[in-house]
Amino acid sequence: MKKSLFLYLTILAVLTTLFTYMFLSKEVKFQEERYKRTTTKLRDSIDLVTTKLADANYFSLENNDNAQNYFDSSNDSKSVKYQELIPVVTEKLLDYNSNPKGNPYTGQDQIGANKFIINKVKILNHRWIIADYSDGEIWGEVLLKYFVNEDKTIAFEVNQSLLYQKHN
Structure with missing residues (x-):
């Protein structure tokens, strides 16, 4: 067992x-x-x-060799590094938000009590910028031209601006 x-x-x-x-x-x-x-x-x-x-990111200065080459020149004193240019241009454009009447490069005059300021900026190439702006209630977008002058200052020009309809 x-x-x-x-x-x-x-x-x-x-x-x-x-x-x-x-x-x-x-x-x-x-x-x-x-x-x-x-x-x-x-x-x-x-x-x-x-x-x-x-x-x-296809339309961006970071990925556009032709636009990057625009800033390179054989003379190093006139050459601008695009990596350093992008934050400088963005900062210069956003500095205009402190204007009491709003950022003049939105292409819009103040409508209500709030001023228009630029919220987001995308540098498309060596000449164009697209930006988003609002006054807190109304939103829009603007297409800007920018220029890097000989003295390395930045100049802006509004090309086209649009406001979206206000939704209730």
Whole structure:
């Protein structure tokens, strides 16, 4: 009787070990496949976002070699580094927000109690800027020309401005 009990316990232990091994090996394989699928999805998502970002930044001074070359010249004293120019131009344009009548480069006169100020600026190339502006209630966009003068000052000119209809 003792022998058959030990035999049954041994068979039970071997079967339990076998089933546990099979379960864990399939669990590991399942986790590896799930990891591969998730990694593939994430890579695809990253590629998609990278492509969308590249498309969104197509019109930007940072990615436009022709516009960048406009600022490079053989004479280093007249050369302007576009990486340093972008924050300078943006800051100069935003400095006009402190004007009591609002930023004159929105192309809009003050309508209500609030003045129009520029909120966001995107430098498209060596000549054009697009900016978003508002007075807190009314929003608009403006297309500006900018010029880097010989003395490295920045001049702006409003090309086109538009206001969006106010929504109630």
